[in-house]
Amino acid sequence: MSGLSPLAISLNFDSLNEAYGFPPGFRDVSFFTAFDRVAALAAKYALPLSIYIIGKDLEHPDHRARVKEWHDMGHEIGNHTWSHDASLGSQSDAVIREEIGRAHEAIATVTGVAPEGFIAPAWSTSRGVVKELVRLGYRYDSSVFPSLFMYPMVLKSLLSHSMNLEKGRKILGRKDWDLPLVSPLEPYFVDENFKRYDTFAEGRLLILPLPTRRRWQVSTWHTAGFFFGWKKHYRNVEKLCAKRDGFYYLIHPADFIAPEDLSPQYQQHLERMDVPIDEKMRRLEDVFKILAASPRGVSTMGRKAQFLSGQAV
Ligand SMILES: [Zn+2]
Numbered sequence: 001m002s003g004l005s006p007l008a009i010s011l012n013f014d015s016l017n018e019a020y021g022f023p024p025g026f027r028d029v030s031f032f033t034a035f036d037r038v039a040a041l042a043a044k045y046a047l048p049l050s051i052y053i054i055g056k057d058l059e060h061p062d063h064r065a066r067v068k069e070w071h072d073m074g075h076e077i078g079n080h081t082w083s084h085d086a087s088l089g090s091q092s093d094a095v096i097r098e099e100i101g102r103a104h105e106a107i108a109t110v111t112g113v114a115p116e117g118f119i120a121p122a123w124s125t126s127r128g129v130v131k132e133l134v135r136l137g138y139r140y141d142s143s144v145f146p147s148l149f150m151y152p153m154v155l156k157s158l159l160s161h162s163m164n165l166e167k168g169r170k171i172l173g174r175k176d177w178d179l180p181l182v183s184p185l186e187p188y189f190v191d192e193n194f195k196r197y198d199t200f201a202e203g204r205l206l207i208l209p210l211p212t213r214r215r216w217q218v219s220t221w222h223t224a225g226f227f228f229g230w231k232k233h234y235r236n237v238e239k240l241c242a243k244r245d246g247f248y249y250l251i252h253p254a255d256f257i258a259p260e261d262l263s264p265q266y267q268q269h270l271e272r273m274d275v276p277i278d279e280k281m282r283r284l285e286d287v288f289k290i291l292a293a294s295p296r297g298v299s300t301m302g303r304k305a306q307f308l309s310g311q312a313v
Pocket residue numbers: 012013014080084120121122
């Protein structure tokens with residue numbers, strides 16, 4: 001063993017249901033055909049997934065059945081808020097409590113286990129978010145974006161909503177502008193006031209920042225490969241596997257959804273739908289191979305967090 005914590009794969013389950021605005025009764029292919037593509041790859045390399053579910057997706061009984069199945073298969077089910085509000089961090093304590101708490105309840109009801117991991121939509125976090133996670137007894141949170149790349153990313157999102165002043169105001173209202181400048185790149189602990197610590201203690205939450213090799217560079221998650229080139233991306237993944245205790249690999253359903261999965265009656269623009277599904281799955285397999293070959297092993301985010309908190313795994 002390398003002494004570093006196990007690797008993990010974090011799947012932020014940004015569903016088509018959410019992208020389409022939660023049409024009543026919508027049965028989302030991302031829970032079925034699309035998920036099965038990534039599940040087959042994960043099974044081939046014996047990799048568990050940590051899947052962060054949007055609470056509102058669980059209103060459909062078929063989605064609930066799928067999530068229960070994934071839990072029973074040994075995948076971890078985490079919390080990705082109730083309605084995927086991309087301005088979570090700029091919301092009031094009451095809205096934050098509702099967004100996190102309602103999904104928390106819904107997931108616990110489906111799996112029989114309270115989720116212990118969280119990620120905020122668009123990495124939009126705040127002291128209020130952390131306070132609520134500590135209150136609910138969460139073990140870890142992966143909502144911190146520790147790279148300067150957050151600023152152009154927010155700008156891009158602002159430009160894409162330039163016709164909507166209210167949305168723009170909310171985007172600019174995020175309260176975590178300092179994190180790309182001050183957040184450590186390796187995991188750390190925070191108390192309910194977002195004060196940082198090096199060691200675990202009761203009432204502290206483990207922060208697993210988005211894996212980033214250098215603060216001024218783009219963070220390393222699957223999307224980066226599509227934008228900045230695969231050769232460089234694979235090399236970054238290998239380096240992070242070899243050296244970074246906090247490294248985990250973040251993927252999204254867009255990485256395994258095919259254009260033919262999309263419903264023609266919904267016209268939303270979805271990212272990465274111009275990439276053929278065969279290529280998408282080949283890229284994912286290339287990375288899964290790198291992860292599976294690491295002496296660190298691949299576990300769930302929850303077990304990685306246990307390890308990093310100094311608790312027996
Ligand atoms: Zn999301």
